[in-house]
Amino acid sequence: MRLSYPPNVKIVKVPCTGRVDIIHVMKAFENGADGVYLVGCLEGDCHFLVGNVRARRRVEYVKRLLDECGVGGDRVAMYNMSSAEGQRFAEAAREVTEKIRGLGPNPAKSAKS
Numbered sequence: 001m002r003l004s005y006p007p008n009v010k011i012v013k014v015p016c017t018g019r020v021d022i023i024h025v026m027k028a029f030e031n032g033a034d035g036v037y038l039v040g041c042l043e044g045d046c047h048f049l050v051g052n053v054r055a056r057r058r059v060e061y062v063k064r065l066l067d068e069c070g071v072g073g074d075r076v077a078m079y080n081m082s083s084a085e086g087q088r089f090a091e092a093a094r095e096v097t098e099k100i101r102g103l104g105p106n107p108a109k110s111a112k113s
Contacts, residue, residue: 003086005093016040017078018051025062029071032109035100037077039089045082052080071108075100 014020017040028036038059040052056078063073077099079092 003090005090006097009093009097016046016048016051017055018046018048018053020055020058022058022062022065025058025076026065029066029075029106029108032106034106035075035077035096035103037079037092037096039079039081039092042080042082056080071106072103074103075106 017038020038025036038055040055041047043052043056046052059076059078062076065073066075067073077096081088081092
C-alpha cells in the first residue's frame with residue numbers, strides 16, 4: 001500500500017522526538033517553514049522512556065513563543081502514533097497541511113524580506 005501525503009511535507013527523521021530541541025523548530029520557521037509538526041511514539045511506549053513527553057512539553061513551549069512573537073502557535077503540532085500507523089501518519093500530514101494553508105504563509109517570511 002502506497003501512502004499519499006502532501007508533497008510539501010518534508011520529513012526529518014530523528015532517533016526520538018525527545019531529540020528535537022526548541023531551536024530546531026524555531027530554525028524551521030526562520031528558514032521559511034509555514035508549519036511544523038512532530039510525530040512521536042505513543043505516550044508510555046517510548047523506547048527512550050520519556051522522549052515523547054519531553055517533546056510534547058517543548059512543542060507547548062514553542063507554541064507560546066510563536067504566539068508571543070506574532071507567528072502563531074497554531075502552526076506547531078505534536079502527534080503520537082505507532083510506527084504501524086502509516087495511514088494515520090498520512091492523514092495527520094494532510095490535516096496539518098490544510099490547517100496551515102488556512103492560516104496562510106509564515107508571517108516571518110514577509111518580515112524577513
